[in-house]
Amino acid sequence: MARQYEEVTVRGYDEFMKAVSQRKGKDVFAYFSGSKNEQGVSWCPDCVKAEPIVRGELGYLPPGSVFIYCQVGERPYWKDPNNEFKKTLKLSGVPTLLRYGTPQKLVEEECFKKDLVRMMFTED
Amino acid sequence: MAALCKWRHRLKPAGFFQNAVRRQLSDKYDYDLLVIGGGSGGLACSKEAAQFGKKVAVLDYVESSPKGTKWGLGGTCVNVGCIPKKLMHQAALLGGAVKDAHKYGWRIPSPITHDWLTMAPAVQDYIRSLNWGHRVQLQDKKVKYLNLKGSLMDGHTVKAVSKTGKESVLTAGNIVIATGGRPKYPTHIPGSLEYGISSDDIFWLKESPGKTLVVGASYVALECAGFLTGIGLDASVMVRSIPLRGFDQQIACLVTDYMGSYGTKFHWKCSPSKVEKLETGRLLVSWTDLDSGKEDQDTFDTVLWAVGRAPETRALNLEKVGVKMNRETGKVCVSADEATSVPHIYAIGDIADGRPELTPTAIQAGKLLARRLFGKSSELMDYDCVPTTVFTPLEYGSVGLSEEEAVRRHGEDGIEVFHAFYKPLEFTVAERDASQCYIKMVCLREGARRILGFHFTGPNAGEVTQGFALAIKCGATYTQLMATVGIHPTSAEEIIKLHITKRSGLDPTVTGC
Numbered sequence: 308m309a310r311q312y313e314e315v316t317v318r319g320y321d322e323f324m325k326a327v328s329q330r331k332g333k334d335v336f337a338y339f340s341g342s343k344n345e346q347g348v349s350w351c352p353d354c355v356k357a358e359p360i361v362r363g364e365l366g367y368l369p370p371g372s373v374f375i376y377c378q379v380g381e382r383p384y385w386k387d388p389n390n391e392f393k394k395t396l397k398l399s400g401v402p403t404l405l406r407y408g409t410p411q412k413l414v415e416e417e418c419f420k421k422d423l424v425r426m427m428f429t430e431d
Numbered sequence: 432m433a434a435l436c437k438w439r440h441r442l443k444p445a446g447f448f449q450n451a452v453r454r455q456l457s458d459k460y461d462y463d464l465l466v467i468g469g470g471s472g473g474l475a476c477s478k479e480a481a482q483f484g485k486k487v488a489v490l491d492y493v494e495s496s497p498k499g500t501k502w503g504l505g506g507t508c509v510n511v512g513c514i515p516k517k518l519m520h521q522a523a524l525l526g527g528a529v530k531d532a533h534k535y536g537w538r539i540p541s542p543i544t545h546d547w548l549t550m551a552p553a554v555q556d557y558i559r560s561l562n563w564g565h566r567v568q569l570q571d572k573k574v575k576y577l578n579l580k581g582s583l584m585d586g587h588t589v590k591a592v593s594k595t596g597k598e599s600v601l602t603a604g605n606i607v608i609a610t611g612g613r614p615k616y617p618t619h620i621p622g623s624l625e626y627g628i629s630s631d632d633i634f635w636l637k638e639s640p641g642k643t644l645v646v647g648a649s650y651v652a653l654e655c656a657g658f659l660t661g662i663g664l665d666a667s668v669m670v671r672s673i674p675l676r677g678f679d680q681q682i683a684c685l686v687t688d689y690m691g692s693y694g695t696k697f698h699w700k701c702s703p704s705k706v707e708k709l710e711t712g713r714l715l716v717s718w719t720d721l722d723s724g725k726e727d728q729d730t731f732d733t734v735l736w737a738v739g740r741a742p743e744t745r746a747l748n749l750e751k752v753g754v755k756m757n758r759e760t761g762k763v764c765v766s767a768d769e770a771t772s773v774p775h776i777y778a779i780g781d782i783a784d785g786r787p788e789l790t791p792t793a794i795q796a797g798k799l800l801a802r803r804l805f806g807k808s809s810e811l812m813d814y815d816c817v818p819t820t821v822f823t824p825l826e827y828g829s830v831g832l833s834e835e836e837a838v839r840r841h842g843e844d845g846i847e848v849f850h851a852f853y854k855p856l857e858f859t860v861a862e863r864d865a866s867q868c869y870i871k872m873v874c875l876r877e878g879a880r881r882i883l884g885f886h887f888t889g890p891n892a893g894e895v896t897q898g899f900a901l902a903i904k905c906g907a908t909y910t911q912l913m914a915t916v917g918i919h920p921t922s923a924e925e926i927i928k929l930h931i932t933k934r935s936g937l938d939p940t941v942t943g944c
Binding site: 409410411412413417420422423426430 | 556559560562563566567570571
């Protein structure tokens, strides 16, 4: 079946903001994860755990929406309380799944709960 | 193999029968508890019930206001009550603080201006995050949330209608009505519905309300007029008779006196007769002075009706099911355990007759009800000595009886009233007028002099009053108060130091340390 949403992969804050600004007026969902190494494994164990759960619910995304998969950076960058994600996007932890421009977000262990993820994708 | 298929095929049309049998044998109802209304009471009750492993659902549905305002999960408090009110009150207080700051040495350019378009969206965003937070909580606690409008069909059955008109039927072992109230419109006044707004709308306005007339003298009216004045708008209050009906009247007058000197205009003993829209888009309000009979008029940008709240019972179909209501108030009659006249149907919060219209009492009543229904508890909600605070520009905190009520119950000779006019320290350097900062403690006259009522006007009245609510609940006496040491320097310590009685006729103004 054809995918109803657009998936975008970005690395870092600037790439993320660029992807968002290019999709004004769209329903944008973003998943923020600690960056993966060459083996494709993230330094953030919660992100490793949450990703398959979030991906498992992507089929519930509303048609025409956008899913941005964003790798935030290396662990020392993330730990700095002044990084742009924390300062400007007000992220408190990774993983974070949010609906851009709304207060809807799921943080850390909340991302482990597939019914919460599905709820965000399917409700207004 | 063929026999198996034949067996299955024979059972298919019996699916309906299967469901009924299944219901009788195990679940019987779709839910153990169905709550109609997702506000303070409804959410607390449903989440508590779910903790006991029960199958719970909440129906929440917001009918838009006449102006078209709608909001999300959480009820009045979250969306169009306590929360936005307190935040806008804070915005107004900050304006006052910035003005005081000059005297404390801060170099701030003046005059300072306020931008509604910065404040309102910030408040609205916070409310939306609360809507989301409640949604996540319900899901997490396994409470089913349905954005449907519920009405009763019988003692265990609810009809639920979606915004598109799709109907469904739900059954429950127990039903809790927690639909709250909505602002009343004085529909007998021409133009009131078409041109006026209510507290349902004020916090969600996309533009500043501008020059506003608030009609009413309840705490809703005074709090709204208060923060509108505080953010620099021209605000007037039109009062038919007395301010803050039900509250201690001496204090109510101190509150409105302060508002008057703060900049809010008052039209006392006046009643609006009509509202018309001018070509400019502004509103022309005509009113009658009830004492002189004189007519007067003025133009405003906004007219805010704060003339009372009506219980949301119309659409519930209560009469048909036999749920008794108080004819006068329109609210649902309940007994001490929140039960209505129909078994297994309960009512909590603003919809219940005789209950305070407050969030904390609705929450507590909801939790205790769930514990009684599913947790083997027998604890009833104690509605005695519930503390409150009115967040007018001069805040007013109280717990227990007003002076009038204490006189009614014990006679003037049966009570002793201690009082004091004090000046908050912060007001001194700021050269603020503290004429209405006042404390009153109404006590029994005999014995250790148990405290019957506590009243405080001043900054942070809510924070000051909370602890005294505990004291009064524990039966604190004036003797114990005298034995308590004050915290210095605070305004609250003046409560501990009360010693002048009204009976003595002495000047109750506090002088120095």
